[in-house]
Amino acid sequence: MNAIGPMKTALLIDESKKIFKVSRQAFVDPVILDAERAQIFDKCWLYLGHSSELAKPGDFVTRQVGGRGILFARDGKGNLNAMLNTCPHRGTQVCREKHGSAKSFQCFYHGWVFGLDGTLRSQPGEASYAEDFKERSTSSMQQVPRLESYRDFNFICFDKNVESLSDYLGPVREYLDVICDQAETAMTIVGGTQEYSMRANWKLLTENSIDGYHALTTHATYLNYLKATTGGLAQVAFEGSARDLGKGHAVLEYKAPWGRPVAQWIPSWGEDGKRELSRLYDGLVNRFGKERADRIATFNRNLFIFPNLVINDIMAVTVRTYYPAAPDFMNISAWALAPKEETEWARKYRLFNFLEFLGPGGFATPDDVEALEQCQRGFRNSSEAQWNDISKGMGKTNPSYDDEWLELFTDDAIYYVPATDLAVDASPDNNLFYIADDRFRLSERVKRLMKRTAHAEFPHSKTRHLVSNVRIRKRIGDDLEVSSAFITYRTKDGVTDVYFGSNRYRLVPGNGTFRIKEKRCLLDSEGLRAQGRVSIIL
Ligand code: FES
Ligand SMILES: [Fe+2]
Numbered sequence: 001m002n003a004i005g006p007m008k009t010a011l012l013i014d015e016s017k018k019i020f021k022v023s024r025q026a027f028v029d030p031v032i033l034d035a036e037r038a039q040i041f042d043k044c045w046l047y048l049g050h051s052s053e054l055a056k057p058g059d060f061v062t063r064q065v066g067g068r069g070i071l072f073a074r075d076g077k078g079n080l081n082a083m084l085n086t087c088p089h090r091g092t093q094v095c096r097e098k099h100g101s102a103k104s105f106q107c108f109y110h111g112w113v114f115g116l117d118g119t120l121r122s123q124p125g126e127a128s129y130a131e132d133f134k135e136r137s138t139s140s141m142q143q144v145p146r147l148e149s150y151r152d153f154n155f156i157c158f159d160k161n162v163e164s165l166s167d168y169l170g171p172v173r174e175y176l177d178v179i180c181d182q183a184e185t186a187m188t189i190v191g192g193t194q195e196y197s198m199r200a201n202w203k204l205l206t207e208n209s210i211d212g213y214h215a216l217t218t219h220a221t222y223l224n225y226l227k228a229t230t231g232g233l234a235q236v237a238f239e240g241s242a243r244d245l246g247k248g249h250a251v252l253e254y255k256a257p258w259g260r261p262v263a264q265w266i267p268s269w270g271e272d273g274k275r276e277l278s279r280l281y282d283g284l285v286n287r288f289g290k291e292r293a294d295r296i297a298t299f300n301r302n303l304f305i306f307p308n309l310v311i312n313d314i315m316a317v318t319v320r321t322y323y324p325a326a327p328d329f330m331n332i333s334a335w336a337l338a339p340k341e342e343t344e345w346a347r348k349y350r351l352f353n354f355l356e357f358l359g360p361g362g363f364a365t366p367d368d369v370e371a372l373e374q375c376q377r378g379f380r381n382s383s384e385a386q387w388n389d390i391s392k393g394m395g396k397t398n399p400s401y402d403d404e405w406l407e408l409f410t411d412d413a414i415y416y417v418p419a420t421d422l423a424v425d426a427s428p429d430n431n432l433f434y435i436a437d438d439r440f441r442l443s444e445r446v447k448r449l450m451k452r453t454a455h456a457e458f459p460h461s462k463t464r465h466l467v468s469n470v471r472i473r474k475r476i477g478d479d480l481e482v483s484s485a486f487i488t489y490r491t492k493d494g495v496t497d498v499y500f501g502s503n504r505y506r507l508v509p510g511n512g513t514f515r516i517k518e519k520r521c522l523l524d525s526e527g528l529r530a531q532g533r534v535s536i537i538l
Contacts, residue, residue, distance in 0.1 A: 012387060018394035024382035027201035027375075033327045040307045041066040043159045045168050047309040047321045048072055048082055050337070051152040052188040053099070058116060061099040064323065064331075066158060070144060071095045071105070075116035082144040082156045083118040094141060105141075114141050151180045152187065171245045175303050179313045182262040182296050183339030184283060189319070190336040190351065196360040197331050200372035201379075202308065202324040205332070208368055209302050209310040209320075210242050210252045213392065218371055222356070222363040226258060229268045233257035236264070236298070237443040239406060248306030255411075256300050258315045258357075261350040262339065263297040269349060276345055311337070316354035328376050334359060405537075406443050409516045410508060413439045416520045417538060420527050424504070424520075434534060435521075445537065456535035461492035463536050467503075479517065480507045486521070488538050490531075497531040499538055500524050 012021040026032055046066045053061055053072075060073035062085055069085035071094065085093050087107040094107045094114060104121060105114045112123040118141030120134050133139055146157040148165035150173060155165050166173065180187050198205065208214070215238065216223070226233050240254020259266035263280040265273060284293035301313040310320045317337040322330045336354050338347060357364040378385075409415075417435040418426050428436030437445060452458045466487045474481040481504065488499040506518040521538045528534060 015395070018391055019389075020391045020394050021387040021389050024379045024386055024388055027203065028327050028379050028382055030327050033324055036307075036324070037067060041158075041323075043157070043162065044307050045146075045148075045155040045157045045162065045165050046307070047305070047319075048147070048154045048156045050187075050189045050319070050335070051080065051149065051154060052186070052340070054080060056101065058101045058103060059099075060095065060097075060102060060105075060116075062093075062095050062097065063333075065156060065321075067323065068158070069093055070156065071118075071141070072154070073102075073105075073116045079117070080147065080149070080154060081117045082147040082154070083141045084144060086142075087112060088120070088139055088141060089123075118143065151176050168247065169305070170247060170249070172249045172251075172303065172305055175245075175251055175301060176311075178292075178296055179301065179303070179311060179317065179337075181288065181292075182284070182313075183341065184287070185339070185341045187317075187337050188340040190338050190347075192336070194334040194359045195332070196334075196369075197325075197329065198369050198372055199329055200369075200376040201327055202322055202330040204372040204375055205310070205320075205322050205330065206304055206308070207390075208372060209312065210250045210304050212238070212240060212242065212252050212254055212302075214371070215256075218367045219357075219364045221367070223257075225356070225363055226266075232267060234259065234264055234266050235440050237440050237447075239443060240300070241407075250304045252302040254300050255298060256314070259349075259353060260297065260300070260315060261342075261346050261353060272345065273349065276343060280346070312358070315357055316350050318354065318358050406446055407515075409439060409442065409519075411439055413442065413516055414518050415442050415537075416518070417534065418520070418522065420523050420525065424522055434528065449536070454535070456533060457492075459492075461490050461536065463491075464489045465538075473504075476506075478509050480514070481505070482507055486538065488536070490536055499531065499534065503538075 010023050010026055012019060012023075048063060048065055048070060049061055049072050053059070054074040057074050057076050057078055060071060063070050063072060071081075071083045071085040073081050073083070075081055085095055087094050087109065089107065089110055089112055092107055092109045094105050095102075096108075102116070104116065105118075106112070107114075110124065113121045115121050120139045120141075123129070126133075144156040144158065145160035146162060146165075148155060150165055150169055153176065162168070169176070223233075234257045236255050236257045238254065238256055240252060242250060242252040244250055257266075258264075259269060261277075263277040263284065265277045269277070281293065281297055284296055287293075288296065301311075303311045303313070305311070308322050310318075312318045312320070318334050319337050320332060320334040322332040324330050336351065338350055342350070355362055359365050360369070415435065415437045416428060416433060418424075418428070418431065418433045422431050422433075426433075448454045449457050466489075467484050469483075469485040471483050472480055473483050483505070484503045486499075486501060486503050490497045490499070501521060501523040504518075504520040504522065505516055507514040508517045525531075
């Protein structure tokens with residue numbers, strides 16, 4: 001670790017030059033960590049635990065949260081209590097077990113006994129104390145200043161004047177709703193905690209959790225493994241975007257080809273799995289309608305709740321919280337979250353899926369750990385190599401880790417280039433087209449065009465699309481049928497090809513804009529003469 005004195009500039013941002021850089025000092029300097037402890041961990045809402053972990057009166061867990069030892073217990077009335085795990089007598093940790101069920105807590109040093117809500121019940125040698133001793137608030141265990149919950153996620157704050165948890169979470173609540181609504185009754189923490197560490201600054205795990213950009217490189221072996229399993233992956237492309245949710249919170253929401261126990265089927269789950277997943281999906285449609293059901297079932301979410309909670313709703317759901325022990329070291333605790341009413345089949349496959357990717361023994365998390373630890377090692381050069389350059393997405397209206405162009409298309413969009421001797425409304429189901437892509441193939445086409453091995457387009461050609469005569473032809477319900485004339489020039493290696501014709505679009509409204517549900521390019525030329533091929537998108 002290298003301490004390099006007071007921080008001069010934490011961020012270097014230049015909107016006009018599309019620059020966004022973060023000083024590496026933020027990841028190595030102990031002075032900054034002290035400031036983070038005082039200004040972030042002592043002031044913000046911090047995740048403590050899930051209500052399902054304390055199912056019955058008397059259930060308790062002990063946790064380290066924000067650098068303090070906390071005793072979290074459900075009392076006889078069913079209320080949840082978060083107490084500072086320190087004896088009012090001489091400071092000993094009152095409860096030394098990780099979890100369990102108790103009628104009361106007894107401090108082993110001098111034997112004081114506390115109720116499940118921390119109230120002093122008795123102490124040896126009571127006669128030697130003042131008569132009102134037990135009634136004094138200072139004689140009981142101290143409650144954490146604030147404890148509030150949302151959808152069974154319990155948070156504490158050491159600052160009693162903090163805003164309500166609900167206000168603090170703001171738009172995060174809606175994402176928690178989407179995650180929790182996959183359960184018909186309630187979500188529950190599955191037994192077992194993964195405790196591990198990384199020799200890296202705690203903020204690197206935050207960044208990693210909402211960085212969809214690294215999946216294809218860092219997790220290549222995981223994806224290859226999935227491809228090699230029976231029947232492979234779902235026909236779904238990696239697509240999505242990260243969003244700032246304010247107050248430091250953020251989310252990455254995306255589609256991915258892995259199986260989701262609620263509810264995206266993959267061939268290795270067989271016919272039993274298919275039946276189970278369609279039952280779950282139908283249940284979601286019944287409860288929420290198709291649009292929300294699709295969002296719950298087929299979208300993945302990496303939700304970051306500032307400052308140190310990540311809920312990954314991906315091939316399983318993991319709840320992860322982490323805390324810095326030093327500028328270059330963090331401790332992580334992780335749990336699996338699942339619908340309480342889930343069948344044995346679904347629970348088994350969910351946990352199988354979880355371990356494939358997630359946790360210190362998964363096929364992916366260890367690669368993340370290595371990446372973050374390597375960043376931290378690289379920061380040894382931070383006196384000279386001062387900046388992390390994370391300018392990707394600057395100046396883009398809709399930052400995405402995929403091609404923005406694809407965002408123009410709906411999830412069920414189609415893109416057609418029919419042969420020129422066919423009727424304008426011909427179907428690719430029984431006619432030969434040049435191109436007939438569904439959304440998956442279209443997105444793979446876009447990715448392929450960017451690769452060196454797409455030989456027709458590498459080195460990249462230059463293209464220019466000219467559009468004129470835009471007309472709204474028809475309104476079909478809320479949808480619009482629109483046509484336009486186009487000329488597309490493509491130039492490469494001294495040869496310029498011209499493609500021309502008309503486009504027919506079906507546009508659907510949503511979120512204050514229109515997206516393309518169908519694009520049909522009708523070439524005016526005699527087939528693809530003289531171009532010979534169409535390796536670009538018209
Ligand atoms: S320190 Fe707990 S009883 Fe004395
Ligand atoms: Fe990762």
